[in-house]
Amino acid sequence: MRAHEAFWPSRLPASLTPAATSLWMNLWISAARFPDKNALVFMGRAWTYREVVQAAEKIASQLAQCGVQRGDRVVLDMQNCPQLVITHFAILRLDAVVVPVNPMNRAEELKHYITDPDTRVAVTTSDLAPELAQASEALPAELRLKHLVVTAFTDVFDPAQVSPQDLPDAWRAWLLTPRELPALSSGAVHSWKAWMDSPQEAVLPATQATSNDLAILPYTSGTTGLPKGCMHTHGTIMHNAMASAVWGNGTAENVTLCVVPMFHITGMVSVMHTTIFMGASLVIMPRWDRDVAGHLISKWKVTHWTNIPTMVIDLLGSPHMDKYDLSSLVYIGGGGAAMPEAVAQRLFDQFGLRFAEGYGLTETAAPSHSNPPDHPKKQCLGIPFMSVDARVVNPDTLEEVPQGESGEIVICGPQVFKGYWKRPDATAAAFFERDGKSFFRSGDMGRVDEEGYFFMTDRLKRMINASGFKVWPAEVEALMFRHPAIQEACIIATRDAYRGESVKAVVVLRGTHKGQVSEQDIIDWCRENMAVYKIPRVVTFAEVLPKSGSGKVMWRALQEAEMAALDTEAKPQ
Numbered sequence: 001m002r003a004h005e006a007f008w009p010s011r012l013p014a015s016l017t018p019a020a021t022s023l024w025m026n027l028w029i030s031a032a033r034f035p036d037k038n039a040l041v042f043m044g045r046a047w048t049y050r051e052v053v054q055a056a057e058k059i060a061s062q063l064a065q066c067g068v069q070r071g072d073r074v075v076l077d078m079q080n081c082p083q084l085v086i087t088h089f090a091i092l093r094l095d096a097v098v099v100p101v102n103p104m105n106r107a108e109e110l111k112h113y114i115t116d117p118d119t120r121v122a123v124t125t126s127d128l129a130p131e132l133a134q135a136s137e138a139l140p141a142e143l144r145l146k147h148l149v150v151t152a153f154t155d156v157f158d159p160a161q162v163s164p165q166d167l168p169d170a171w172r173a174w175l176l177t178p179r180e181l182p183a184l185s186s187g188a189v190h191s192w193k194a195w196m197d198s199p200q201e202a203v204l205p206a207t208q209a210t211s212n213d214l215a216i217l218p219y220t221s222g223t224t225g226l227p228k229g230c231m232h233t234h235g236t237i238m239h240n241a242m243a244s245a246v247w248g249n250g251t252a253e254n255v256t257l258c259v260v261p262m263f264h265i266t267g268m269v270s271v272m273h274t275t276i277f278m279g280a281s282l283v284i285m286p287r288w289d290r291d292v293a294g295h296l297i298s299k300w301k302v303t304h305w306t307n308i309p310t311m312v313i314d315l316l317g318s319p320h321m322d323k324y325d326l327s328s329l330v331y332i333g334g335g336g337a338a339m340p341e342a343v344a345q346r347l348f349d350q351f352g353l354r355f356a357e358g359y360g361l362t363e364t365a366a367p368s369h370s371n372p373p374d375h376p377k378k379q380c381l382g383i384p385f386m387s388v389d390a391r392v393v394n395p396d397t398l399e400e401v402p403q404g405e406s407g408e409i410v411i412c413g414p415q416v417f418k419g420y421w422k423r424p425d426a427t428a429a430a431f432f433e434r435d436g437k438s439f440f441r442s443g444d445m446g447r448v449d450e451e452g453y454f455f456m457t458d459r460l461k462r463m464i465n466a467s468g469f470k471v472w473p474a475e476v477e478a479l480m481f482r483h484p485a486i487q488e489a490c491i492i493a494t495r496d497a498y499r500g501e502s503v504k505a506v507v508v509l510r511g512t513h514k515g516q517v518s519e520q521d522i523i524d525w526c527r528e529n530m531a532v533y534k535i536p537r538v539v540t541f542a543e544v545l546p547k548s549g550s551g552k553v554m555w556r557a558l559q560e561a562e563m564a565a566l567d568t569e570a571k572p573q
Contacts, residue, residue, distance in 0.1 A: 012247070012386070026276050056093055071095070080285060248274075404447055416438075
């Protein structure tokens with residue numbers, strides 16, 4: 001018996017029987033059970049399960065007329081809104097594959113999400129549509145999008161009926177500004193609203209997808225430059241939707257605040273799919289605002305809130321905190337970064353809430369580890385999740401290390417992805433066999449304490465954690481090399497008082513551009529060409545980068561020098 005089993009929630013089995021149904025069936029079943037129950041809440045408007053399933057079938061009908069068939073990949077590029085949920089399930093209704101894209105990506109980054117999954121149809125919001133159109137137009141004609149579907153946020157709510165508490169001034173220009181549809185030179189652009197307003201003509205075929213069929217293709221970056229698609233089936237996503245529901249005492253009466261982005265695996269699986277599976281209610285925020293969060297928790301009696309620790313810190317720091325009623329909350333937790341112990345203690349002392357941290361990756365459909373809600377530990381990854389066998393191994397020998405020693409965290413479970421899209425080499429490198437099981441190598445270093453709880457110790461992979469956003473230096477470097485003035489660039493982490501870590505670029509300029517380009521010029525160019533969380537906050541110029549005998553940039557030397565310099569600055573003089 002593994003040590004953590006002593007702390008296993010007594011009401012729960014150690015594993016779950018796999019479901020044979022598709023993810024679409026979760027929405028259909030919840031709509032059949034609770035047709036008049038609130039499924040989605042956005043800008044003060046509630047959508048019932050009947051309305052959501054009808055809207056999803058209408059969008060599916062229109063997508064079918066655009067040629068979307070079983071197995072086709074469809075890009076979904078949106079921030080949180082009802083249209084994201086509806087379109088996500090519309091794609092699944094056709095047994096097609098959702099390709100969720102980070103809405104912070106710019107045109108240069110977006111090209112990869114069109115070409116790599118062989119996407120011909122994309123659905124987005126009007127504020128993001130120009131970037132997708134620009135990305136498509138920059139590609140050879142045979143690789144471009146054939147259909148671009150565009151929705152305005154106001155397609156689902158009336159601005160005149162929204163309270164200032166739901167729609168703060170800072171959001172008004174973003175959410176309310178009318179925008180013209182972009183054009184595609186060799187494709188068609190469609191209005192999501194026009195689709196919704198038109199009669200449903202196509203008769204949809206019966207769903208045929210099984211648990212083994214590809215359902216979601218989220219992308220993750222790593223030590224190489226271009227992001228890799230993680231092949232998730234209906235079964236891998238379904239397991240964690242079901243497990244997250246029972247792990248968190250979930251019922252149809254849950255009211256979940258959804259502010260973590262639903263393009264990301266945590267928001268998609270642990271929040272959206274889990275809520276829909278239960279027939280519960282999802283209160284949607286398009287982006288973070290502490291006072292909107294406080295208002296929504298109070299108004300809608302939110303019971304469950306998955307987040308990143310910086311959100312909790314921000315909310316507790318609001319000058320209006322005394323106006324908010326958090327008494328309905330029964331669960332609060334998340335991951336991405338460690339929760340400061342002092343903040344966790346305040347949550348417990350003031351509200352009786354224990355912050356339950358978890359751990360997972362895109363490859364594991366969100367949680368592979370989670371703290372038991374009744375027995376969490378602070379700044380801890382938790383124990384292996386339902387149906388999971390997780391171990392700590394020597395990264396060189398792959399043999400399990402003794403309790404307390406640091407090694408690589410490896411994971412075996414039904415939620416583990418089926419491999420990297422079009423990357424058999426990367427897939428083979430990510431797995432190994434042990435005791436008749438296939439284990440995924442996380443690339444994260446950890447240890448197990450005497451009670452079987454896992455703790456992070458380091459990372460094997462080069463990665464920067466900025467407020468829970470994973471920044472992969474190789475990807476940022478690959479983008480920066482496209483700047484005409486940059487000869488070489490090395491991305492390292494620097495400290496940030498709010499984000500924990502932030503991005504720093506050490507740049508060698510081409511001889512022809514020295515003295516003509518400033519550090520701020522580089523930052524401004526990055527702002528135009530990459531997602532905001534990837535942008536270097538600090539740029540320094542160097543004559544050369546340190547290199548090994550084989551010619552590889554010694555990024556570790558730069559990283560160690562950066563941390564040593566910061567430590568020196570922090571010491572009292």
